[in-house]
Amino acid sequence: DAGITQSPRHKVTETGTPVTLRCHQTENHRYMYWYRQDPGHGLRLIHYSYGVKDTDKGEVSDGYSVSRSKTEDFLLTLESATSSQTSVYFCAIRGTSGEQYFGPGTRLTVT
Amino acid sequence: GQQLNQSPQSMFIQEGEDVSMNCTSSSIFNTWLWYKQDPGEGPVLLIALYKAGELTSNGRLTAQFGITRKDSFLNISASIPSDVGIYFCAGQPGTGANSKLTFGKGITLSVRP
Numbered sequence: 001d002a003g004i005t006q007s008p009r010h011k012v013t014e015t016g017t018p019v020t021l022r023c024h025q026t027e028n029h030r031y032m033y034w035y036r037q038d039p040g041h042g043l044r045l046i047h048y049s050y051g052v053k054d055t056d057k058g059e060v061s062d063g064y065s066v067s068r069s070k071t072e073d074f075l076l077t078l079e080s081a082t083s084s085q086t087s088v089y090f091c092a093i094r095g096t097s098g099e100q101y102f103g104p105g106t107r108l109t110v111t
Numbered sequence: 112g113q114q115l116n117q118s119p120q121s122m123f124i125q126e127g128e129d130v131s132m133n134c135t136s137s138s139i140f141n142t143w144l145w146y147k148q149d150p151g152e153g154p155v156l157l158i159a160l161y162k163a164g165e166l167t168s169n170g171r172l173t174a175q176f177g178i179t180r181k182d183s184f185l186n187i188s189a190s191i192p193s194d195v196g197i198y199f200c201a202g203q204p205g206t207g208a209n210s211k212l213t214f215g216k217g218i219t220l221s222v223r224p
Contacts, residue, residue: 042216090153098142098203102153
């Protein structure tokens with residue numbers, strides 16, 4: 001257990017509404033990541049952070065933004081949710097040897 | 112971009128049997144990771160490998176970092192019903208902190224009692 005929680009765990013929202021997902025870690029890890037997991041695609045990196053206020057894009061960043069104002073929290077925002085953003089979202093942290101540990105996930109449905 | 116190949120998509124075995132699965136790439140990786148994911152949960156790290164040729168065990172699980180750096184293997188011995196789940200590999204091409212993971216699509220393992 002790497003001390004990672006995600007909230008909410010489930011969310012249903014309508015197309016066009018903003019949505020923010022939260023990842024919280026308790027172990028002071030510098031690197032945090034947001035992934036989405038879809039059938040047939042595996043895990044794909046959306047954005048990552050390498051410190052407070054330091055973030056960068058991953059391979060599927062369009063339509064998503066992130067913020068990290070505190071070491072322990074990494075927020076993922078969908079400014080205007082679309083049906084293609086229906087997915088399971090995982091947060092992860094980087095361990096000391098480069099391995100990553102994942103949170104429990106948030107299942108997001110955009111109707 | 113880089114891809115990790117895992118096949119077949121599904122495997123069915125009898126309880127008590129051993130099972131091996133592999134992960135291959137056309138590119139070299141410096142780190143190989145193996146994860147298990149149960150339905151509705153996040154992936155759980157099983158084994159991490161950092162050196163070519165490295166063989167590491169975790170209980171009934173054994174994983175190897177291929178000598179070419181382009182593949183890795185996971186073996187589960189004496190399978191039990193709770194081994195059911197999705198197993199996927201991940202590789203990291205570089206050694207720097209900004210080097211990102213590439214994931215395989217996973218193999219769904221079913222264990223018949």
